[in-house]
Amino acid sequence: MERVVIVGGGIVGACTAYFLALLGHRGEIIVLERDPSYRFASTTLSAASIRTQFTAAVNVRMSLFGIAFLRSLPERFGTEADIGFHEGGYLVLAAPEQAGNLARCQRMQVAEGADVALLDPPALAARFPWLEVAGVGAGCIGNRNEGWFDAHALLTLVRRGAIALGARFQAAEVVGIEPAAEGFTVATAAGERLFADRLVNAAGPWAAHVAAMAGIALPVEARKRTGFVLRAPLAGAGMPLVLDVSGAWIRPEGEGFIAGIAPDPERDPPAGEDFAPDVDLMEDKLWPALAARIPALERLRMVRAWAGHYEMCTLDHNAILGPHPGLPGYFHANGFSGHGVQHGPAAGRAIAEWIRHGRYVSLDLSPLGYARVAAAHPLPEDAIY
Ligand SMILES: Cc1cc2nc3c(=O)[nH]c(=O)nc-3n(C[C@H](O)[C@H](O)[C@H](O)COP(=O)(O)OP(=O)(O)OC[C@H]3O[C@@H](n4cnc5c(N)ncnc54)[C@H](O)[C@@H]3O)c2cc1C
The missing domain is CATH 3.30.9.10 (D-Amino Acid Oxidase, subunit A, domain 2)
Structure with a gap:
């Protein structure tokens, strides 16, 4: 029984939990979210729009899955599932x-x-x-395949869907991550310490702080x-x-x-x-x-x-996604640079596939891996607004 701990319960963390549960993860899925009201989360403050007009092909592919996901909401979450997609x-x-x-x-x-x-x-x-x-x-x-919707409604649906499939969302702020034998010890502000076999950083604009707890330098900065x-x-x-x-x-x-x-x-x-x-x-x-x-x-x-x-x-305006080379069990889902609501479903599915199958199955997102950061080899995305 393997426990996956996801730090951050915005759209990226929620989609990761949902797809992991959907893929039949054997073990616990725990999402630690310090503010369940999502007052400052990017997801709820976003303009919630989706487009296929990017300069990097990988982003077009992620958006096309995002659109397919939005269209599939009633089938996944019931006919009442409405996010006002226009x-x-x-x-x-x-x-x-x-x-x-x-x-x-x-x-x-x-x-x-x-x-x-x-x-x-x-x-x-x-x-x-x-x-x-x-x-x-x-x-x-x-x-x-381009338009806009209600991001908070999408987050609510995905979060509920993940919970219905067995994932647990817990109100907790992560303040420490220590690599332990075959996993991590995660410390919360309330003094709890829990073991994670796998750890997913989905902390949005705060991702670099969370990565630093695990000793990883992440070129992600909050920009107003x-x-x-x-x-x-x-x-x-x-x-x-x-x-x-x-x-x-x-x-x-x-x-x-x-x-x-x-x-x-x-x-x-x-x-x-x-x-x-x-x-x-x-x-x-x-x-x-x-x-x-x-x-x-x-x-x-x-x-x-x-x-x-x-x-x-700050390297190239693109997501940093997937397993961290050199720290087994640690996964990045960060740096979406203003297009993370639309790419949350593709990112969540990708991380879930990697954890479940040890590789990307549906969409190869390896170009977005941390290797390009380590090699200082940008994969530029110029269409950021
Ligand atoms: C003004 C604006 C407009 C935007 N417009 C669009 C758009 O039109 N289309 C689009 O696709 N994207 C848009 N974006 C970008 C999009 O909102 C983000 O890319 C996306 O929401 C990122 O999701 P996330 O889940 O990674 O981050 P978040 O939604 O920020 O979630 C991260 C969560 O992690 C939690 N967290 C952080 N640190 C910790 C910790 N130590 N312990 C526990 N929890 C922690 C936070 O409380 C937060 O809830 C926009 C963003 C802004 C600000």
């Missing part, structure tokens, strides 16, 4: 000098099975009359991202998530919109425990960019702002 698509815009790159990526995405199409500026203007196409060289629209809830005299119905050449993004949400923009690199230091929204980004960067691209947004109104943390992989 297949609105992404519209990714490129400046004229980047249009060739966008076309190259579109061809790769299509080869991987994505349904995305390139549009030139006249076609963009005809299809999206509210869009200003000056300064745009091309756009790429997701016709299928501010989201804005907006109202504007523009109908959101039928509008995709628009990613502008400026880096600003906006999508419909309820009666209005949500939007964001990455801060300047010098204003993007490790976030620590700072969750105060950077509201000045609105006036300084976001509003001018949005109003230039979508003139109706000249008259937008900010309703509120919130901030969450990306778990940024």
Whole structure:
């Protein structure tokens, strides 16, 4: 009987527990989550969108499984399972000098099975009359398999599904990990010590702290991202998530919109425990960019702002996944760099397959392994917003 301890019960930890239980893990599955309210978890603070438009093929594959997983929720968790998935698509815009790159990526995405199409500026203007196409060289629209949903609802479903299959979620903060004979001793803030045959680090933006407890250097840092809830005299119905050449993004949400923009690199230091929204980004960067691209947004109104943390992989903006070379039984599920809600199902299934079968079965995610970190050999993902 083998005990697997998963540190962190956000979407990645919950999906790992769910798939492990589904694959018939013989033994205990314990998820240690220090805050079952998930107040500061990335999962519940995310924009909860899914896309197939990435620059690294492995991310397209993970998203396609993510979509298949979202579509399979009623079959897995019952017909009431509803996360409000809206297949609105992404519209990714490129400046004229980047249009060739966008076309190259579109061809790769299509080869991987994505349904995305390139549009030139006249076609963009005809299809999206509210869009200003000056300064745009091309756009790429997701016709299928891209959209947004309720991430908290997804987490609740997966967590319940894992529990129904026998996994246990325990409120506990992990403060120490000591390698022991054929496993680990895990210490909690409450003074409990429990043995783990296998240990999965799924601690999101706090992953580097957890890895350090086991003596592992992990290039993952928390980076603050501010989201804005907006109202504007523009109908959101039928509008995709628009990613502008400026880096600003906006999508419909309820009666209005949500939007964001990455801060300047010098204003993007490790976030620590700072969750105060950077509201000045609105006036300084976001509003001018949005109003230039979508003139109706000249008259937008900010309703509120919130901030969450990306778990940024500083090596290459890609997940670090799988067994740690040199520390048997220790698994990484970290560094998703702002695309972990959509990649949680693929990551969870992959870790579960490795623990159960000693290898990836459905999707080979070995390119995301720690070996590239040890060798300082990045696998870049450029489509991070
Ligand atoms: C503003 C914003 C927008 C985003 N938009 C998207 C998007 O549109 N699409 C997308 O796919 N992704 C998006 N993301 C990224 C996504 O939210 C994350 O990649 C994903 O949620 C990571 O999931 P996780 O389970 O690894 O981390 P988390 O959800 O953060 O879960 C980690 C958990 O570990 C717990 N934990 C940490 N340390 C310990 C410890 N020592 N002991 C016990 N528990 C511990 C934490 O309490 C936390 O609950 C966005 C993120 C932000 C902040």
